[in-house]
Amino acid sequence: MSREVIKLGRSSENTLVVSYPKISSKHCQIRKVGEGEFIVEDLGSTNGTFVNGRRIKQTKIKPDDELKLADMVMDAKLVLSLFDLKSDAEKIDYAGLAKQTAIKADFLNLKKVYEKYVSDKKMLMMGSSLTSTGLRAGLSMIPYVGTALGIVATGMTGTVQAKMYELDEKFKMEYICPVCFRFLGNEPFDNLNKRGTCIYCKSNWKKDF
């Protein structure tokens, strides 16, 4: 189901509830008038609705425009994305939405973190295997880098070991739950993505509203 109108304001009757004193209880509304076409309309708010710095009564709005309610800058992209949400929740808290959206983005970014770690580690091991013959053939058959580490360790030079350590430390700092910041271990991103929740804090990383 897709939305036709999103109402914004301080009161809980709105689709998007923005709890900020300078915003009127019924501040403005946005209508979807076509594919990717939206009209924002001020509903007689006290402190005004602004698009790209201009106070408006009614005007077109795009995701990259600046939308301001009173003196609060809203993320227009985020607000307009509500039209595409499958969820039919009647009330959405703006602060909660912004937070959850950030969590989801941070979570999805872990894919890059994991892939970079795996490829960097492979490169390091390839490099070190050149100096220790016999390891190269085995490397391509090892599915997980974690297990490979122990096997290769004996043939590694000090420099490679130091780099490997550095890589692991960096990974531990970056491959973390975006909510509780705990290290997610060597579990591949695809697994995390399938489960969608943190085993420590139980947060749902991909929740929609």
Ligand SMILES: [Zn+2]
């Ligand atoms: Zn967590």
